[in-house]
Amino acid sequence: MTTSHPGMDAETFEQFLEQLNRYVRERLIPAEREIIENDEIPEEIVQEMRDMGLFGLTMPEEFGGAGMNVSQYARTIHAISYAMPAFRSIVSINIGMFCSALKNGGTAAQKAEWLPRVAAGEIAAFGLTEPGAGSDSAGMQTTAVKTDDGWVLNGTKRYITNAPYAKVALIMARTSKENLPKNAHVSAFIVLMDTPGVSVGKSDKKMGQAGSTIADIILEDVHVPDDALLGGETGKGFVYAMKSLDNGRISVGSAATGYARRALDSAVRYATERKAFGEPIANFQLIQQMLAQSEIDIYAAECMLEDVTRRADAGENVLRKAAAFKVFASEMCGRVVDACVQVYGGAGYLAEYDAERFFRDARIYRIYEGTTQILQLQIAKHMLREFHANA
Structure with missing residues (x-):
């Protein structure tokens, strides 16, 4: 059991969250169409996010977080x-992956x-996956x-x-x-991206998540100094990476839960506005069933979010529970966005409406930071190990 983490002053945090919710609705959501067209977050929004401290959320205060x-x-x-999702993507690698690995x-x-540089908004990347090796x-x-x-890295x-x-x-x-x-x-090695021999491939075209950019990082005889080795010793890199993946999985689960809420709100709004047979489709019981089931699913994920994060703050090892939360929340989000498309009906298949985008954006949640199947295996492995240890 490690020490607990009291975090930011509760009242200050609630004020910050209220400000953030307003910023999301008044600034980020209206910018979405432009970001979809350009596949890029405007630099002025990235700078606003830096100014709000969004790149240093979990960084210790002594390092500017x-x-x-x-x-x-x-x-x-x-x-x-x-x-x-692009807005979470750009900050969460800094916080949930790079910063966690460095702190650990x-x-x-x-x-x-x-830590001060990343907290101030220097963008970081996390290089684990390869053409022939992911999980x-x-x-x-x-x-x-x-x-x-x-x-020398290659x-x-x-x-x-x-x-x-x-x-x-x-x-x-x-x-x-x-x-x-x-x-x-x-x-694990800390590598500056302007180091000779480092190059970046062209950005991949993706199913969804416009504005969140992915590409290959190619390392050809890249020389880094001794102090680039994380922790100063070999053989610990994967351990640090996996520890940061707990945070990454909680982040993806939280993201999937937040986006499911957006899709459900959109479906409820559409169901009350769209008329069929002379009345709003929200009056039809099978539409209500889809809305109600989505609400039930989201509530369950929100309860898991609260539980797993409380346990993490109390110093518990949450590897299994973080994996379970990520699996449930990402699969749940898939069900909710699918129901959203169904509520929209034919309009849900058109790019003109949000439902189609929600459906494409949500699909990756079940894949990255550990696929559902890999995490199920991991959970089962831990269950069986625990059983044999106690037998």
């Missing part, structure tokens, strides 16, 4: 995610150097070879969010040719 605990962070992500595993010098670290091909004055990272804009990336690389127990063959 807001010092939020996990519950506060998840509620903030839930609020941002009422708007299109960085040296004092690495924290002092990078399977044993298949990782990117290598880091020791030299007299540092390391490999390709795939589907890396923020890659085209990132100033820095946390790159997982193999420091041992053999696959070692507990993934000790993988280490």
Whole structure:
């Protein structure tokens, strides 16, 4: 059991959340159409998000962050995610992945150097997935070879969010040719994106999530100094990455829950406005059933969000519960956006209406930060391990 995290002052946090909810509705949602057309968040909005401190939510105050605990962070992500997913995407890699890994595993010098920069809004990327290795670290091909004055990295990272804009990336690389127990063959490196030998592929065209950009990061004989090795020791990279994935999974679950709420609100509004047979379709019981079931699903996910974050703040190991929350919330969001399209009927299939976009945007939630199937395996593995330990 680790120490608990009191987080930001409760009254200050509630005021911040109220301001954020207003910003989401008055500024971010009206900007969505422009972002969809350009597939990019305007720089002035990114700067506003920096000014609001959204890139440093969980960063300790001494490093320029807001010092939020996990519950506060998840509620903030839930609020941002009422708007299109790109807004969460650009901040959550900084906070949920890069910052978490650095807080968990960085040296004092690495924290002092990078946490203030990332909190201030220097965009970070997280390089784990490869063309032939996503969930399977044993298949990782990117290598880091020791030299007299540092390391030389070679490999390709795939589907890396923020890659085209990132100033820095946390790159997982193999420091041992053999696959070692507990993934000790993988280490993590802090790599500046302007380092010679680092290049970024062209942005991938995606099913949904306009404005959230992913691309390959290619490393060709990239020389980094000794102090680029996270924590100053090899074999710990994957452990730090996985610890930060707990936060990442809570973030995705929170995002899926917030976006499901947006889709349901949209469906309710449409059902009250759209008339058939001379009355609003909201009067029809089978429409009401879809709306009610969506509300039930969202409520269940909100309860899981509250529970898993409270446990995380109390210092519990939430690996299993974070995985369970992410699976349930992402699958739930898929059901809700599907119901939203159904309520819209034929209009739900048209790009002119929001329902079609909600449907496409939500699909990735069941895939990234651990697919539903991989997380189910992980949950089962932990259940069985626990059973055998207690038998």
